[in-house]
Amino acid sequence: MGSARFFFLAFRLGLFQACLGALSVLTLGIFNRLLIEEFAVPAALTALALGSQQLVAFTRVWFGQRSDRCRWKGLRRTPFIIGGAAAFCVLTWIAGRLVLWIAAASMLDDTSAVIARGLLLAVVFLFYGLAISASSTPFAALLVDVSTDKQRPVLVSIVWSMLMVGIVVGAILLSSFLGSSCASAELTDVIDGVRRLITVAPIVIFGLVLVAITGVEPKITNSNRVGEGQSTDQEISLAVSWTILRSSPQVGYFFAVLSLFTFSLFLQEAVLEPYAGATFALDVCATTRLNAIWGIGTLLGIATTGFLFVPRLGAQRTALVGGLLSAVFVLLMVVAGGMGSEPLFRGALFLFGTAAGISTNASLTLMLGLTSPLMAGTFIGVWGLAQAYARGLATIGGGALLSFFGQFTGSQNSFSAYAGVFIVQAFGLLVAGVMLLRVDTNLFQSKVEQALSSVLASELD
Template identity: 30%
Template sequence: MSLLKNFRLGLIHMAVAVSLVPITGILNRIMIHELGILASLVAGLIVLPHLLSPMQVVIGQFSDAHPIAGYRRSPYIALGLLLCVGGAVLTPLAALAMDANFWPGLAFALVAFVIWGLGYNLSVVSYLSLASDLSSEGQRPRTIAVMWFMMISAVIATAIITGRALEHYSPELLVRVFFACGGVALTLGFLGLIGLEPRGQVARAGERHGTRAAIRAVTGNPHARAFFVYLTLLLAAILGQDVLLEPFGAQAFGMSVRETTQLTAVWGGATLLALLLQGFVLSRFLSKKAGAALGASLAALGFFAITLSGLLHMQPLFVPGIAVLGFGTGIATTTNLALMLDMTTPENAGLFIGAWGVADAAARGLGNFTAGVVRDVVSTVLASPMGGYAVVFLLEGLMLCVTLVLLRRIDTAAFRGEQELSMSQLIAVAGDA
């Protein structure tokens, strides 16, 4: 795959990021701190889209076998982007409606977050499948590095610009910022998408068997199951802070909306540096598994530093902790996504990308919702908000330590060998039928 195509794939990834940052970097803080909504309820809304994650397997398998007008991925990406942005721009209106009239507002919020979730799942599995289609195994580390470099760049830029725009917060300004982000996201996404995928795609051999049978072939592979568990736990730990980091900064250190929004830029800058270092330097010396272990270890250290900053009321330790967390996240992201693409087969890329997408979405849901519930429960029991945050961040660091043990069981070569046998048996059974 050429660098230009890689860049255009990155534009699609940027589009999804631009629609996501205002929700996890601004709206979560507004709902918890300014509007006084329970963290567990906010987390429940944010994870609601991820309850739809099983559809990623269905979408991936369906797009493998059912091109539209000769395109296997592009139509699904386009529809996903429209739904993702449409839902995202409705979320601040829903949050404000909850503050004015809770139950009707909550119903509105459920609709908005479900629309966003449908679009997110549809677009993510489709553009990651397209990345797998267009890149060879040797190109994938570069493909991932470029895509995530561009995504994190978009995260940083969005955080900085929206933070400055909301320096003097008002509900009306919040809504305008979300609509502006939606417009930018659609522009970036369609600039990257149009003309990217070669036309004339047909379903490959082995792709037309039933979805249930193909899913059984995945779940019947012990190496695939081990990777699913590992990936879910890793991402639940790393991503569980999404809903709490900004409210923690506001409650622990009295940070303003602009200041807590800039935390996303700090995290993103460190992640971006790590992506560059891993993609173009460390990948020459470290295997994917070694890089994944390094990333998880650094992210765990970041969580422990953030925990201490709250317990000791040391703001100077808070921001460096976020930077270390971001740096570890960057290395872990690059290496584990490369591992994820290796844990596919050419004939069923969409199905496997869908399965790993389910792990990602399940992890986001599990991590964010559990973090919100634990924060509320522990804060109530200890009569201390800081105690709730500290327990959450400490648990996330410990979860990353557990993934270091699980990582040793991951074997991509054994996965492919066993999957080839499993799929061959499946095709034989289908032929007999």
């Protein structure tokens, strides 16, 4: 019975991650496609606006510390999670209205207004990024609060899988909700569909967050505050943490490799839907459903890698295999575009998602291995920052590369411009996969333990 309650709790908490997955489809999928393909907004400006949310990822550490100190009605994490969710739902609506405002300027060929409103959209997404950080970081801490050491891997696996479920289901439901606007070639019908979508989606998402979070967190009582105060006294200061981080060359090396790997893995995110629209003449709903194909493949890769590949090959070799396969299938998507074969493109996209899931699982395994019991939060926070900034730069970089190659091909919507972005992505995946082989977990652990022993000994003197 206890086990059944735990799995119910895990899937309930997973609703929060599913909501984040659905939001990513709306912002990085639908908004991105509309701005570039339908409203002819420069890809670089679009990528800057949508990718700016990742530039404030450094605040995750601050929000995590604030949630540790929060005592609102005996709750630490819940106020931040629900408050942040309310903020990012409101900001999603504001961003949607701005997208439509940009569309109005684009239809009037008012370039200066498009740029000004695009920059305003970037500011909105900066605040959106703050809201995501304010909610997602305490949410991760809540996972630790409500689970034991034995339960935690299962909890994390279920919650992470629910993120992909949110992407898949969100892609299907959001494209369905656009309704008849997908079958219409009239831009006004598309705008009406988006207007309906941005009104309903934030309300539904916030409702699901309330279902996922309300009543889950155990309240702080007077009896356990003493324990908290004792643990706080034993915390390692930020300055000492920085010294320990610098003690192992593997920290900087893995940070760089993880950044390159994440950047390359998500470089296609800002250009995938516009590529499908320009190359295969797919409408907005059809390109939105591509997220479901990619998401199902990724979910399959994440779910099976821990059983089939990591135990046999190890995390590093598995990451290399995932990187190699991802590069191959990215290039296969280019071949499909050159041939004009939509079925081949969809198949390559599914296989790319599967390979990306293999790579993601392996890199997460490495991340969890490159920690220390006394500084697990610090190290995972550092790796999380690497991923967040690399993903933000990938969103910006994908659009910037598309505009760059478009200068040589005559149009940013040409097949050659998109192919250039995918080739750069494949090269980055190959390089990152090979570099991961040089990560030495034993050397990392020994250097960190030596530094920790030195610090603790000096505090006792």
